[in-house]
Amino acid sequence: MSCPDCFRGGRATGEPQGHIETLYGLPTYITGTSTASSTQSTIIFYTDAFGLELVNNKVLADAYAIATGFRVLVPDIIPGGPMSPDVLTMMDQMGAPVSLFNTWGQIKRIAVTLQVMRLVLPFLYRSYPGYAACNKASLDYARKVKADLHPGAKLGAAGFCWGGNQSLRVSAQPAVEGGSERLIDAQFCAHPSGIKLPDDFVNAVMKFKTPVVVAHAENDSTLKTKQVEESEATLRQKVGNGQGENGFNYEIKIYKGVAHGFSVRAVPGNRKEEDGADEAKEQAIAWFKRWL
Template sequence: MSSCCLKGFRWTGTPTGQETTLAGINTYQTGTNPQIAILIIHDLYGWKFNNTRILADQLAEEVGATVYVPDFFGGESLPLEILQDEKRWAEVDIPGFMSKNTKTIREPEIFACARSLRFEHKYGSIGALGFCFGGWGVFRLGAKDVALVDCISTAHPTFLEETEIREVGVPVQILAPEYDEQFTEELKTLCNAVIPGLGVGYDYQFFPGLRHGFATRGDDREEGERAGMERAKEVVVLWFKLWLRE
């Protein structure tokens, strides 16, 4: 986890959904479609981050889905006032925080939420969207031997491994900024070499001039970043409308 995962801006606006639970986990829920669901796996800013909830509201409205943002950090969160002040980052124990939120610890919860959507709530069509930390999670949900979701999308994924790329078995969308210390040039090249040969739908969206975190934490006061965020939202909406059907 590098410093690029900490940088970000808070957007204005008030989320319109509600807090509930999913598989026993505190969750932000928005939208009312009983047939189509989208599971969002949040980034380092957590499930309460205003930007993530605003995006969830937009997807619920424009895709026509019920969107869920569970808390995959076990009730803990990093202080937003520190995350947004680069001079104070030394006050945050990122390694300690991440040691409590490893793949091994959080994957069972991610799988439990997807199973709940499929088998308890009985959604007929489910998509998964992962930002930064959530990128590896959506790939695992879409693995050939798991397939708990019908399609996945990820923006600037972190901790993504070669085996997760090679084992995906559902349609994949990737939103890749030009500058990314986590989703490296090697990983970008690997995705574009491997996924087209897996027999699944694939959409690779490249965002020149933008950096890791732009899709959820870009500065909406900057024209280039705002345009990138708007484009990211639009292509994700189109992706889910293509693959998620009632």
């Protein structure tokens, strides 16, 4: 499995405050308010692999809407549908220690592993985050949202795991094909999956001077910290320090001692992950309030 941590983590508690309706042809979880007012900005929340099936995504979207006052849209956008949250439990079962001499325990582990592969392999085949079909669906949706905003309202993008790929890549796109206006006015992503470094970081920042934040998990199993640090060095060389120098604003923060998925699937009771998730949430909220 290319990214086992993409399918691990905990389930959040809390009752979603928004509702689901069809928006631009896709079931969309809407929180904050149903419509954008003349001055209200909107955030598109690109989920992890579990989409709207996992309550964590809705609860976190609610937190963004409450803290910023903006409308938050969470589209059911993953081609072929999201991963079943049942995989979270299966991954825990796979990782549980079993004695080599516990024959029944080993048989159960093999059976669970086969169940996981039966779910994960088709998902990766149809919905790997870097696939053109995934990126096109995310881009088309964002452009439709942007086109419907009132003058003065801005569009943000937040992405997690699978969705981090989407939010970075739409940030490198114009509001309309061939245009010069940026599509995304502020971007936050945490532990993005399937990205190409340094290109995806550089393009998200440079193409349209989009303000970009990346929350990186130090122990990410697929996106190595060294790669992220080298990409940040490339950005500094190309555009400056990210604090407005040459008109570019970006921030790359490494969260120590946490793994891929921490910001949206922190395991309850794991203090380091819970603290990291809270800090990443506040980082995103502050960024969106600043730029939107």
